[in-house]
Amino acid sequence: MSNQKLFNVAVVGATGAVGEQIIRLLEERNFPIKELKLLSSARSAGVKLAFKGQEITVQEATPESFQGVEIALFSAGGDVSKALAPHAVKAGTICIDNTSAYRMDPETPLVVPEVNVDKINEHKGIIANPNCSTIQMVAALKPLYDRFGISKIIVSTYQAVSGAGAKAINEMLRQSKEVLEGRESNPDILPVGSLPVKHQIAFNAIPQIDKFHENGFTNEEMKMILETKKIMGDESIDVTATCVRIPVVYGHSESVYVELKEDFDIEEVKTLIANAPGIVLVDNPAEQQYPLATDAAGKLETFVGRVRRDLSNPRALNMWIVSDNLLKGAAWNAVQIAEYIAIEQ
Amino acid sequence: MSNQKLFNVAVVGATGAVGEQIIRLLEERNFPIKELKLLSSARSAGVKLAFKGQEITVQEATPESFQGVEIALFSAGGDVSKALAPHAVKAGTICIDNTSAYRMDPETPLVVPEVNVDKINEHKGIIANPNCSTIQMVAALKPLYDRFGISKIIVSTYQAVSGAGAKAINEMLRQSKEVLEGRESNPDILPVGSLPVKHQIAFNAIPQIDKFHENGFTNEEMKMILETKKIMGDESIDVTATCVRIPVVYGHSESVYVELKEDFDIEEVKTLIANAPGIVLVDNPAEQQYPLATDAAGKLETFVGRVRRDLSNPRALNMWIVSDNLLKGAAWNAVQIAEYIAIEQ
CATH class of the missing domain: 3.40.50.720 (NAD(P)-binding Rossmann-like Domain)
Structure with missing residues (x-):
C-alpha cells in the first residue's frame, strides 16, 4: 500500500x-x-x-x-x-x-x-x-446460490436492540434492571421510536421492527424481501421474512429455510459455506457448537451453523446465521x- | 356440577x-x-x-x-x-x-x-x-387445517427458559444481573442440563433445545415435527422446525409459515382463528397490537397475530403464535x- x-x-x-x-x-x-x-x-x-x-x-x-x-x-x-x-x-x-x-x-x-x-x-x-439483517443472510447464501441456485428463502430473525440505536440499548438494559428488581418497567423507545405504542423489550420478543405496510409485513421484513432479490440480482427468488426484536445487545441471529434449485450433498454445502469469503462455519452439534450472538459481537465475519437437510423437502436445508449487526450489518x-x-x- | x-x-x-x-x-x-x-x-x-x-x-x-x-x-x-x-x-x-x-x-x-x-x-x-411448543402451534392451526387443509409448516421458535425448569429461570436471571453489573457470567445449566457444554442465555439466543439427533435436528425440533403429524392425525403434513431458547421467563413465541391446500381469504382466516376454542386473535398492526410473551404469561389461551398472506405463495400465510409454555404448553x-x-x- x-x-x-x-x-x-x-x-x-x-x-x-x-x-x-x-x-x-x-x-x-x-x-x-x-x-x-x-x-x-x-x-x-x-x-x-x-x-x-x-x-x-x-x-x-x-x-x-x-x-x-x-x-x-x-x-x-x-x-x-x-x-x-x-x-x-x-x-x-x-x-x-x-x-x-x-x-x-x-x-x-x-x-x-x-x-x-x-x-x-x-x-x-x-x-x-443494505439493511443489516439482509447483509448477513445474502453473504451466507451466496455460495449456495452460485452452485445450486435458490428458489425460496423463509427467514425468521432474532434481532439485537443495537439495531435501533444507542437509546434502544440503554432502554433494554434499564428495563432488564427494573424487571430484575421487581420494579415497573416503562418502555419509551421500542419497538419504533417514532410510533406511539411502546412495548417492553426486556425478557420479551417483539414481532415488530419498523412500521407496518398495508400488506401486513413490516418495513424491516419488506427490506429483507426486496433487498435480497436486488443484491442477488434475481427477482425470481421467493423470500418471506418475519423480523423479531429480542433482548440481545449486539448480533442478529437468523433461522433460515432455503430451497435450492438442484439436488445437493449436505457436506458439500458445508464446505462451500466454510470456504466462502467473510463466512465462518461453526457447525459441530456433537460438541454443541453453533453460532451465538454473544460470540459474534465485535467480529467482522458472518457465522453459519445448524446446517441440515430438510426432512420433508430433499432440495431444502435449514441453517442459523449470526453476525454483528453494527459491523458486517x-x-x-x-x-x-x-x-x-x-x-x- | x-x-x-x-x-x-x-x-x-x-x-x-x-x-x-x-x-x-x-x-x-x-x-x-x-x-x-x-x-x-x-x-x-x-x-x-x-x-x-x-x-x-x-x-x-x-x-x-x-x-x-x-x-x-x-x-x-x-x-x-x-x-x-x-x-x-x-x-x-x-x-x-x-x-x-x-x-x-x-x-x-x-x-x-x-x-x-x-x-x-x-x-x-x-x-x-404433547410438547409445549407443539401444543400452541397445533391449537392455532387446527381451524385452518379443518377448513383448507395444511400441506407444509415451517416454524422457528422463541422459547422461554421456564421450559427448562426453575433452575434455568434462576440461571437466566442471575446471568442477566451479572452481565448488567459487568461481571463474568458463568453458565451451568443451559442449553441442556445433562450435556457438558454450557452457553450464556442472558442477552443471547441459543439455537439448541434438548440433544441433537444424527440428522442435525434437536430432539425439541423432532418433537414438533413428529408430534404435529400425530396430533393432527395426518402424516402428509410437511413440518420443519428450528427451536431457539431466548431470554424470556414465561411464554413461547413462534414464527410460523403455513402452506394451505386451498385458496383462502385472509379475513376468513382471521375469523376462523378468532372463533377457535382456546385461541385469542391479537392482530391489529395499525395499533401495533400483536401477541407478546409478557402479555401471554399467566394466561390459559394461545394468542395469534401478525396473520398475513405470503407475498410469493398465494396459498401460504405467516403468523406469530404465543402462549404460556407452563400453562397451555x-x-x-x-x-x-x-x-x-x-x-x-
Whole structure:
C-alpha cells in the first residue's frame, strides 16, 4: 500500500452507534486517508472524537460540507442522506449510504462485497449499504446460490436492540434492571421510536421492527424481501421474512429455510459455506457448537451453523446465521465498499 | 356440577414448576376431587403444599402410590413416567403424562383437546400431553387445517427458559444481573442440563433445545415435527422446525409459515382463528397490537397475530403464535384432559 493514493473521507453521523464503528474500522484497517472529516447534526457539532491519536472536532453536516471530499460514509438516517447526498454527489464525492434512502433506487447499486462487488463500478455517485439483517443472510447464501441456485428463502430473525440505536440499548438494559428488581418497567423507545405504542423489550420478543405496510409485513421484513432479490440480482427468488426484536445487545441471529434449485450433498454445502469469503462455519452439534450472538459481537465475519437437510423437502436445508449487526450489518460492509473504491482508484 | 362424581387424583412431580401450576389449576377450576395425593421424588417428600386451604404433605412416589387413585397427572420427567405409569395403569389409574415418555407410542393418544379430544377415549391407561411448543402451534392451526387443509409448516421458535425448569429461570436471571453489573457470567445449566457444554442465555439466543439427533435436528425440533403429524392425525403434513431458547421467563413465541391446500381469504382466516376454542386473535398492526410473551404469561389461551398472506405463495400465510409454555404448553393442557375424563365418567 506504499505510494497509495490517499483520500479525503467524510463520516456523516460520526457520533452515532454505526458512525463510531466506521471511524474505529477506518483506523484499524489503516484506510488510506488524507483528511478525515467528521460530520453530524448541529446538536452534536463541537464534540471531539479520537482518530489515530488526533482529536477531530465534529462539524455540522451541511450541503457545503463535501467540497474536496472524495468518499463519504453516511449513517445519520434516511432524511439526512436524502437531503445531503445529492449535494455531495454534485461536489464529486462518492457516497456510501448506510440508510434505506437509496437502496431500492434502480440507479443505485446495493452492495454486499462478497455477493456483488462488481456493482460498485456502476454507481452514479451513491452506493447503498443494505439493511443489516439482509447483509448477513445474502453473504451466507451466496455460495449456495452460485452452485445450486435458490428458489425460496423463509427467514425468521432474532434481532439485537443495537439495531435501533444507542437509546434502544440503554432502554433494554434499564428495563432488564427494573424487571430484575421487581420494579415497573416503562418502555419509551421500542419497538419504533417514532410510533406511539411502546412495548417492553426486556425478557420479551417483539414481532415488530419498523412500521407496518398495508400488506401486513413490516418495513424491516419488506427490506429483507426486496433487498435480497436486488443484491442477488434475481427477482425470481421467493423470500418471506418475519423480523423479531429480542433482548440481545449486539448480533442478529437468523433461522433460515432455503430451497435450492438442484439436488445437493449436505457436506458439500458445508464446505462451500466454510470456504466462502467473510463466512465462518461453526457447525459441530456433537460438541454443541453453533453460532451465538454473544460470540459474534465485535467480529467482522458472518457465522453459519445448524446446517441440515430438510426432512420433508430433499432440495431444502435449514441453517442459523449470526453476525454483528453494527459491523458486517452496517459499518464493516460500508468500509469494505470504501476499500474496494480505494483500490480501484 | 352438583352430585358430580368426585375423583381421587394424584400429581406426580408436585414440587416442580409444572406440578405447581397443575395444583393451582385443579384448585382454581374447582376440579371434582375426593382426595388429592401429592407425589414427588424422595428428596422432596415431606414438603407441605397448600390446596384449598388445607396442607397436603408430599409423599415419595413409588409403584404402590397409585392404589385407589383414579386420575394421575405426571410431570416428573420421562424416567419417572416410564418407571411408575405402568404400575399406575395396573392399579386402574388413568395417567395423563406430561413427559415425552409415551408421546410417540402408537398405543398412547397424544392429545390437545382443541384438536383431537375424541382420542382421549381410545386410551389404554395413559394419555400423553404433547410438547409445549407443539401444543400452541397445533391449537392455532387446527381451524385452518379443518377448513383448507395444511400441506407444509415451517416454524422457528422463541422459547422461554421456564421450559427448562426453575433452575434455568434462576440461571437466566442471575446471568442477566451479572452481565448488567459487568461481571463474568458463568453458565451451568443451559442449553441442556445433562450435556457438558454450557452457553450464556442472558442477552443471547441459543439455537439448541434438548440433544441433537444424527440428522442435525434437536430432539425439541423432532418433537414438533413428529408430534404435529400425530396430533393432527395426518402424516402428509410437511413440518420443519428450528427451536431457539431466548431470554424470556414465561411464554413461547413462534414464527410460523403455513402452506394451505386451498385458496383462502385472509379475513376468513382471521375469523376462523378468532372463533377457535382456546385461541385469542391479537392482530391489529395499525395499533401495533400483536401477541407478546409478557402479555401471554399467566394466561390459559394461545394468542395469534401478525396473520398475513405470503407475498410469493398465494396459498401460504405467516403468523406469530404465543402462549404460556407452563400453562397451555403443559399444566393447563393436562388439566383440560383431566376435565374431559371427569365429564365422561
